[in-house]
Amino acid sequence: MLHKNNTRDSNESAGVDDDDQDFQIEDLQDSTSRSSSSSSWKYMFRFKLLRNYYSRQEDSISTYSNTLDQTRRDHSHGFIIHPQNSRWYIAWTHFILIWAVYSSFFTPLEFAFFRGLPENLFLLNIAGQFTFLIDIILSFFVGFRDPHSHCMVDDRTRIAIRYLKSRFPVDLLGCLPWDAIYKACGRKEPVRYMLWIRLSRALRVTEFFEKLEKDIRINYLFTRIIKLFVVELYCTHTAACVFYYLATTLPPSEEGNTWIGSLQLGDYSYENFRHIDLWTRYITALYFAVVTMATVGYGEIHAVNTREMIFVMVYVSFDMILGAYLLGNMTALIVKGSKTEKFRDKMGELIKYMNKNKLGKNISQEIKGHVRLQYESSYTDAAALRDLPLALRAKISNKLYEPYVREVPLFKGCSDEFIKKVAINVHEEYFLPGEVIVEEGSNSDHLYFLYDGKLDGVRNHEETRLGHVPSIQIYSSIGDVSVLCDIPEPRTVQTTELSKLLRIDKQALTEIIETYFSDGRTVIDNLLEGREDNLRNKISESTMVVRIEKREMESATRLNFAANDGDLRALRRLFEAGADPNKTDYNGQSPLHRAASNGHEDIVRFLIERKVDVNLRDDSGKTALFEAIKNGHDSISSALAEAGATLSTVENAGNLLCEAVARKEFGFLTRLLANGINPNSKNYDLRTPLHLAASQGSYAECVLLVETGASVFATDRWGRTPVDEARVGGNRELVKLLEDAKLMQMSQFSCCYQNQEKIMD
Numbered sequence: 070m071l072h073k074n075n076t077r078d079s080n081e082s083a084g085v086d087d088d089d090q091d092f093q094i095e096d097l098q099d100s101t102s103r104s105s106s107s108s109s110w111k112y113m114f115r116f117k118l119l120r121n122y123y124s125r126q127e128d129s130i131s132t133y134s135n136t137l138d139q140t141r142r143d144h145s146h147g148f149i150i151h152p153q154n155s156r157w158y159i160a161w162t163h164f165i166l167i168w169a170v171y172s173s174f175f176t177p178l179e180f181a182f183f184r185g186l187p188e189n190l191f192l193l194n195i196a197g198q199f200t201f202l203i204d205i206i207l208s209f210f211v212g213f214r215d216p217h218s219h220c221m222v223d224d225r226t227r228i229a230i231r232y233l234k235s236r237f238p239v240d241l242l243g244c245l246p247w248d249a250i251y252k253a254c255g256r257k258e259p260v261r262y263m264l265w266i267r268l269s270r271a272l273r274v275t276e277f278f279e280k281l282e283k284d285i286r287i288n289y290l291f292t293r294i295i296k297l298f299v300v301e302l303y304c305t306h307t308a309a310c311v312f313y314y315l316a317t318t319l320p321p322s323e324e325g326n327t328w329i330g331s332l333q334l335g336d337y338s339y340e341n342f343r344h345i346d347l348w349t350r351y352i353t354a355l356y357f358a359v360v361t362m363a364t365v366g367y368g369e370i371h372a373v374n375t376r377e378m379i380f381v382m383v384y385v386s387f388d389m390i391l392g393a394y395l396l397g398n399m400t401a402l403i404v405k406g407s408k409t410e411k412f413r414d415k416m417g418e419l420i421k422y423m424n425k426n427k428l429g430k431n432i433s434q435e436i437k438g439h440v441r442l443q444y445e446s447s448y449t450d451a452a453a454l455r456d457l458p459l460a461l462r463a464k465i466s467n468k469l470y471e472p473y474v475r476e477v478p479l480f481k482g483c484s485d486e487f488i489k490k491v492a493i494n495v496h497e498e499y500f501l502p503g504e505v506i507v508e509e510g511s512n513s514d515h516l517y518f519l520y521d522g523k524l525d526g527v528r529n530h531e532e533t534r535l536g537h538v539p540s541i542q543i544y545s546s547i548g549d550v551s552v553l554c555d556i557p558e559p560r561t562v563q564t565t566e567l568s569k570l571l572r573i574d575k576q577a578l579t580e581i582i583e584t585y586f587s588d589g590r591t592v593i594d595n596l597l598e599g600r601e602d603n604l605r606n607k608i609s610e611s612t613m614v615v616r617i618e619k620r621e622m623e624s625a626t627r628l629n630f631a632a633n634d635g636d637l638r639a640l641r642r643l644f645e646a647g648a649d650p651n652k653t654d655y656n657g658q659s660p661l662h663r664a665a666s667n668g669h670e671d672i673v674r675f676l677i678e679r680k681v682d683v684n685l686r687d688d689s690g691k692t693a694l695f696e697a698i699k700n701g702h703d704s705i706s707s708a709l710a711e712a713g714a715t716l717s718t719v720e721n722a723g724n725l726l727c728e729a730v731a732r733k734e735f736g737f738l739t740r741l742l743a744n745g746i747n748p749n750s751k752n753y754d755l756r757t758p759l760h761l762a763a764s765q766g767s768y769a770e771c772v773l774l775v776e777t778g779a780s781v782f783a784t785d786r787w788g789r790t791p792v793d794e795a796r797v798g799g800n801r802e803l804v805k806l807l808e809d810a811k812l813m814q815m816s817q818f819s820c821c822y823q824n825q826e827k828i829m830d
Contacts, residue, residue: 150207175194181317182347185248198244201240201244212228220522220568243266243269247260297398308362311380312357327377329350362388362391419436423436470492474491475488490585491578495571496573498572500522501567503564513558515552518570520569522566523565525541526541556608559604582613625654628643632667637672657686662691670702684715699737730762730767730770755786760783762791771806771807
């Protein structure tokens with residue numbers, strides 16, 4: 070007794086529905102009593118802890134659900150009916166279903182057996198049409214699921230347009246009192262044909278059976294048999310009415326020339342069939358319709374005139390199809406394997422599992438809703454593509470998802486190859502309202518992109534309680550920090566309505582980034598935008614960034630080897646793979662440095678065409694132009710100069726010029742000065758190249774330096790000028806050269822000073 074009470078209490082605390090009790094898994098009990106009082110107390114204590122834990126979880130979920138409902142009410146515009154949440158509308162659909170069944174079966178009967186309804190049936194018919202008229206009005210306020218996104222649409226304009234374009238004309242025509250119109254038009258027979266419009270209401274019965282098949286509380290075999298029986302009964306009922314109608318269209322004098330007028334069953338004759346009671350006439354017509362449909366070889370309808378022959382041929386042909394449909398469905402019930410039955414089996418197993426582990430009502434409802442969504446939506450459409458070749462599947466994925474992947478801000482600026490590779494590896498996934506996509510503090514294995522729907526990002530429970538829930542924009546990425554950088558998620562992301570997301574696995578994305586590592590750098594840069602400083606530092610130090618940097622270093626090394634060896638083909642392949650030509654090796658040298666130094670003009674021009682940085686400096690401050698000049702590659706120097714390369718950015722220019730003077734490399738010095746290097750650059754002792762040339766007595770170098778603008782007034786660390794150095798050396802010609810240059814530079818300085826004074830005046 071104690072065990073039963075505990076079981077019942079645990080079911081109630083876990084929120085197990087009464088409808089799910091059929092799937093409740095009972096605990097196995099030993100035939101012998103092995104539980105002592107201490108073990109009972111332990112069991113009860115553990116059970117109490119579990120119940121308190123799940124109770125807290127359910128309270129948290131309930132709080133968030135209430136917040137979502139309040140947000141939904143605040144943002145809703147006007148009166149909208151949610152077909153799955155409104156209890157009174159669900160009751161209305163059941164009420165209208167009864168009228169739909171009545172109308173579907175009564176319409177053929179009215180068409181065949183009545184030329185103007187009796188007063189009591191006429192009033193009942195008017196009441197039914199008035200009920201359907203109310204349903205038409207309500208249909209303008211009933212939300213619907215978008216067939217592509219499967220999200221609930223609650224915009225009244227869209228609802229009205231959709232209904233006006235679909236069922237509204239047929240529903241409105243079906244509500245007209247055609248019996249009264251028939252009488253008002255002088256009982257013209259073509260008017261009565263409009264009654265068949267009301268057969269469209271049979272679709273409601275079909276929809277009801279579809280829902281019934283997915284209801285795991287009802288036996289599937291029983292539901293299918295009832296459905297098949299209703300289909301057979303409805304078809305034969307309609308055929309019976311048409312049979313009888315064909316007989317009534319002939320004048321009374323020719324009634325004997327019809328199937329029923331010529332009918333003789335034993336001693337009973339149907340010669341004056343119009344005077345026989347309605348029930349007998351209907352049963353007779355239905356009997357022959359059923360027997361003809363079954364084609365049992367006796368009792369088939371006997372066509373007497375041409376019209377009856379034509380109809381019987383059409384009816385028997387239809388019966389072959391109907392019989393195949395019924396037999397096929399019955400076979401499928403025995404063999405099993407239909408999509409609906411697989412859904413029911415899966416749902417049944419899940420309910421058993423949830424009841425056994427006492428997961429609670431809220432979690433159970435989420436699981437059941439998600440499984441139902443898989444069945445109803447195109448969530449599993451990818452299974453239909455499994456047998457297609459990989460190339461075709463890639464084309465399909467690119468066609469479907471590439472436009473959306475391009476809109477993701479995380480992939481802004483990435484190459485087309487990278488975008489296509491991501492599009493091939495994404496999958497569609499649906500989430501019901503209130504489901505958690507990623508949770509704060511967790512590490513995600515999937516990167517999501519919002520495709521359709523609405524998500525909210527919540528940092529903590531306090532923000533949810535106060536309603537400070539920031540909305541996530543369309544095409545935003547969810548879980549990017551966790552997937553790319555192995556950093557716990559800074560926020561919880563939940564759905565507020567049915568949402569469609571694109572998902573890519575972490576492993577697949579990592580492999581793509583390692584292949585297209587230059588695009589991976591772009592992705593990381595996009596990820597850093599708008600982040601807090603603390604999070605930016607964590608991202609910059611993450612494993613993914615280290616991998617990208619390693620790949621970039623490897624790529625730079627391979628590029629430098631190809632440029633150093635003059636292998637243009639290998640260089641092109643590396644470029645196509647996404648290698649960055651501005652990345653440097655361990656010496657800080659780029660491929661342009663190596664190609665310029667070794668005289669590979671074709672590679673230099675190829676790199677210039679790819680818009681590389683022609684003024685990039687290595688660790689010693691040298692540029693590619695300096696390397697070309699140093700090694701005497703004049704054509705390369707000219708090409709670099711035309712591309713905008715200068716020596717003004719070279720570090721330690723004074724040391725370089727002084728070394729050239731010291732080594733008496735006159736040609737190298739000439740090329741350096743011709744390409745714009747500053748002749749007044751100083752070395753570590755503040756000595757200019759002119760100081761060194763004057764101290765060595767190098768007359769030609771001094772002439773070159775003076776002509777290119779070297780100052781004779783420059784002083785070194787000890788306060789000596791180039792003139793002082795020349796005097797120490799005792800070279801009179803050199804002293805005279807520098808003295809003349811001194812006078813000329815003083816004159817130029819004086820003229821410049823006077824011009825400035827005039828400008829100021």
